[in-house]
Amino acid sequence: MKSDIAFVHAPSIYDFRRRPLKEGPIGDVVPSTPLFEMYPVGFVSMLNHALEEGFSGRISNLAVLMLSDDTFDVERYLKGVDADIYGIDLHWLPHVHGAFNVAKVIKRIHPDKKVVFGGFSSSYFAEEILAANEAVDYVLAGDLLEKQMNSLIDAVQRESNLEGVPNLVYRRNGRIVRNPPLKDPDPTAAEFINYQILVKNSIKYHDVKGHLPYYSWITNPTGMTLVQHGCQLNCGFCGGSNFAYKNHYNYISPLRRDPSRVAEEIEVVKETINSPVFIAGDLNLMGEKYYTTLFEEIKNRGIDLPLLTEYFAPPGEDYFHTFSKYVPQFMCEISPDSSNQKIRSETGRYYSNSELEKSIDTARKYGSRKFDVYFSIGLPLQRKSDVLDDTDYLEKLIASHG
Template structure:
């Protein structure tokens, strides 16, 4: 039976398997590989709303399947799918090459179907996207669940005029572009249907676990996510999700929150299916102190026994962490100061001092935190090479401030590959000291086809050019490994292995630089292919130990009894109250 709408997720570059690409450390601090195969959580919420309205949906992660098998035939797979609408996400810019190429393939085999794009980057570049013959629609904004239901209802009625669908930019039968107002901008998020059960049921219905995985390896080490907010109250210069970027891209003038009660129910419902960490997207303090405390209390009252992972955008102290510890059983924290240089942080719009960072770390462990991830980056405004190295050196003081068995993980990675379109830095690069190699969608797509991650960088700064950013990234990696070893955090063999791997990656990058000077196209391409295997070996962990990001938890298969119990509960009227869920 054909589906009404299929959500497709593309790899960063199509077809990365047939190109000599050295990715480098661009995804060392995120769960996915450099192919960026993790699809947005909006796939699930849109699917939930559409299914509730009676439409058949499906999620197909093409990127994951391409990673799973070198023999996976994308065109054969696309040809085998049947739907009225193929919705492709272009949320963050690293997907801009693969997303457009996937649209071409869909149109090749399903010329009468609608190819639709959505996401932050789609909202920014909607005019350029609609100028392409293989893209019919762009759904703009950050809350497109209800607009999608309206769109599918209009298609079901045979409508060809979509002027009344909010947020939609579309082409008519004569290829004339119509741009509807972004008018669906809800003030809160309590209306959103957030149901992991929909995703599980659809996966079972289509008998396609591999094709629906959120990212490669999720089935072995699953993690669930919920969101507190759409929009942001902060205005970090380089962020495409900042307050000003939201206003520019998505017409959102203020943050919209999911109530603490609803959010706690989301977490409890997710925990019904898997005993795995639940990551809360968005600092709960953005909604105010009362918001955070209500959230923690409701999680406690619902008897949630999952590990809860929080992210915080600003420093915190004993008052906050003691409140978390009072209500939450097992929890961890993520915090991204980006730099230990206060001048750099201030330039980015983060005006807190270094003492507050140390206080945040120590206070968390004094109040029951089991793990704390801290992230620094290279390639920021006002950041010199020495400033970047100083951030890494600051790790010594942070590790010295806590016990050796406290789970403090400190990461440093390049700010790559692109500065987010719509961010303040992208819109006014001179003010923040950036120089860009790409401004349009097509220019970004062209950059992604370069053989080295350094050549993919869309920017350099007044303080460091591309070469310096790349070399400093490797220098920071070695310095961080040394400090981690000296702090007694890793054994000598791990330290040695990390430095050797970093130097190996640096050598591959430099060899690619030399190869790129060869004028003969055939010779240059042959030599690039000659080191492709070496690049693939460095694909997952280049300068950091990516396994540090993993929470040790059971696979989806070991959670099978819990999944079954959760599915049963979803079909029965159930008053949660205080309860313990299936182990």
């Protein structure tokens, strides 16, 4: 069945089934496998907005399809995905190999159709991508691109001038041109992470696996929403930091989402898949007014789903007290990255181990069902001995606060 747009998600390494891979460690509790088969929620929101405006569209999670079946034939499948535009996410850099290889395959199979890249890495490297990759026609640079994607579909279908497509980077007369970003007084208005459309689309296109957000979603589903775009902090390694976001993707960072909209998305998860929901963004850092409004919205809508929440700094008593009043089941996670506070502050996080431990204890006191704590390797100043110290610290942390 033909569609106006197909959002295609590649595995991090395109030919992972044929080459011996030494995968780097990622947390066991992260739903995605090392092939990073989880597509960005922006796919769901852009698809939703395209459908709202009368376009047709689908998601093709190639990574899940390839992981599910060793004999899955990518080229045969893509021949059956007939669209005017193929949108490929290159958000974080691990997807470089997969994204470019899938673009080449699509262009070979559908030479007259357009391939557009999007995501933070694509936005940052847009000119370089277009200069070196004939298989990529456009990059939609920036964040919150629902309206811009619809403008692009419209322009491609009408074969009209691309100058009117905000945020678009493209080739014109042998040059690479970057259109100005959309001047939008309400940039989050068109964003809606609507899981209902995944269910409907799976049936419409007879493609359940192609729409799955990640490999184990059927057995271990989790919905997702986010409270902000960009971030309050400036961790040195982060392409989505406050500095990176406002200098490369949008002019405001963090850009807060309407709490009613967030609650509405959680309600859709309840009605559609009735699963836990991961809320991206630090609710505590959003401030008391914001999080209290959101919690009230959640309670007033009768939502009792477990909420998985992330924190960029350890929250205190007031926050957990309020959270537990409104939300019956919640879990927490935080990434101190290193148990060595000097290394941690070098990455841009300025809290102590005792503040972390106190927060874990407080969360438990108020009913948090678990508190996941993430550590990383490859940090500035970090040596092998520091990583080994982390494992000792983790054992102590679990023994005394687990």
